[in-house]
Every structure is written in C-alpha cells, then in structure tokens.
Amino acid sequence: MLRYLSSTSLLVASSAPRIGASFAESDDIRLAGDRTNAANANVDYRPDAGIWGPLAAKLKTFVKLDVNEVEMLEGFCRNSRSYEANHNLIQEGSNPGCIFIVLSGLAYRFKLLPGGHRQILGYLVPGDICDLSFTILDRADHNVSVLVPSRIAKFPLRKFVDSVATSVSVTRGLQLSAHLDTVIMREWLLNTGQSKAEQKLSHFLCEMAARLKKVGKISEDGWFDFPVNQVMLADTIGLTTVHINRTLQRLRRDGVILLDRRRLNILDMRRLCATANFEGQYLNSLDLVS
Numbered sequence: 001m002l003r004y005l006s007s008t009s010l011l012v013a014s015s016a017p018r019i020g021a022s023f024a025e026s027d028d029i030r031l032a033g034d035r036t037n038a039a040n041a042n043v044d045y046r047p048d049a050g051i052w053g054p055l056a057a058k059l060k061t062f063v064k065l066d067v068n069e070v071e072m073l074e075g076f077c078r079n080s081r082s083y084e085a086n087h088n089l090i091q092e093g094s095n096p097g098c099i100f101i102v103l104s105g106l107a108y109r110f111k112l113l114p115g116g117h118r119q120i121l122g123y124l125v126p127g128d129i130c131d132l133s134f135t136i137l138d139r140a141d142h143n144v145s146v147l148v149p150s151r152i153a154k155f156p157l158r159k160f161v162d163s164v165a166t167s168v169s170v171t172r173g174l175q176l177s178a179h180l181d182t183v184i185m186r187e188w189l190l191n192t193g194q195s196k197a198e199q200k201l202s203h204f205l206c207e208m209a210a211r212l213k214k215v216g217k218i219s220e221d222g223w224f225d226f227p228v229n230q231v232m233l234a235d236t237i238g239l240t241t242v243h244i245n246r247t248l249q250r251l252r253r254d255g256v257i258l259l260d261r262r263r264l265n266i267l268d269m270r271r272l273c274a275t276a277n278f279e280g281q282y283l284n285s286l287d288l289v290s
Contacts, residue, residue: 058127059173090144105150202276226264
C-alpha cells in the first residue's frame, strides 16, 4: 500500500471543479442527508440518481470513477454510527486498526503538549478520512476528536488497503486527498508563522468557508455552522484568546462577519479575502492535475 498512497508521482484524471476566491462552483452531484440532522442522517447513497456519499463525492473532484469504484467507496461508509461532541476517535500512540471517514459533522486533529497545552493540526469536514498515514504507520502520531455531534464511518484497515489496491483511480484520488492535506498544512505553517493576528484569523475563516461550501454545508443566505470557539481558534492559529476576541469584534464591527449562536455568515467575502491575502488556489484540485 505504501507504493499506492505514498508515491510522489500523482497521476490523476482530467476533470475537476475549481475553487478560487469565489469558492466552489456547483457540482453535478448531491450529498445524501444534507437536509437532515447531522448526527441522525440516514445514509441513502444512490449514485445512479446523482446522490453520492461524501467520500465518493470528494474523490470525484480529483478523478473519474466508474460504478464499481463508487460502490467500493460507498462500501467503506456503510458501517457508520453517531458520536457525541468531544468523543475521542483516535488517541496518539494507539493502533486504530481501521480508518474513520467523516460523513457529517466536524472533527479535528490535535497534539497535546507538555503542561497540557493543545495544538490543533487540522479540521475534518464530510468526505475526509481521518488519516491515511495509518495505512503505513503502526501507531497514530496525533489525536482525532469529534467537535460536534457527527456521523462517522469505520472500516477495517487491512480490508481498506486490499480494496484500494484494486483500483488505479481510487488510489490516485486518495493520493491527491492526502496531498491536499499536506498543502493545507503548509499554508497553515506560513499563515501562523508570518501573518498578523487579523490576517491569521481571516485566512482561517476563508479556508473553512471554502471547504464547507465545497461539501454543500453553506446555506443559500450564507450561514454555516461554526462551532469552533475562541479557545479552539487560539489553539489553531497560535494567538491568545484576548487577540482572538478583539479580532472577531473588529471584524463584526466593520461589517465583515456575523456570528450568532455558533453560526457564521461572511458578509463581505471580498474584504475578508483581501485582509487574509487569501486566493484559495491551494485548495483548487485543478492545480494538482496534469
């Protein structure tokens, strides 16, 4: 499996939607369960009717998938259950023996530092696999927890590895998915290391909005769930909660964002992107294909 998911030669198919400063264009697929409660959504994927599960929908943006490949991906997601907020899916140092796929809700990666401090390493939206590194590592090198009530699929690791090895397209899609995680991490390192407080926070808000829009989680009037509190924001972008609070208040006062009961609406996306120096091209799957 190492040669399938770790290869540096990323071979992909030719068509994928773009995400730029204006974020994603409409796809020709729908995600099952979008209009239902995240934790209680009934999984009813019907690719023949244009209704795809989150994992197949994500990989479809990278590669062309035939019916058998879609069925394989949907099979990975059939054994799922609901988890309450703050449930720890993966503990650092453990051997999960399986992969976890986010079907609805939100999860996050993190490491605990000496003294109890936490550094958040990334957020997982529907369609994301918690970590493909488990296919080549014996132990988890970080923790993964559920942020809000979520539905998560669980699939045996060895069976996953054997199944993926039978499909070049699925292998390519997973390569690109893992590569995109690395690209996002590089942007995070650059953002936290070089930017000022308002730029750091603005960049994170732009990125999350782009990713959530891609998976259909932003309403027509622009609102989306944003359960990341100020402590988590501080642990994500390397600021104090005082800086986070002041920056959020400034963005609200200037009419750039609205925050209401853990929901966010970006009123002036152009201005927020300009503040963040955010173009979103690193999220653009077309930039990864030849």
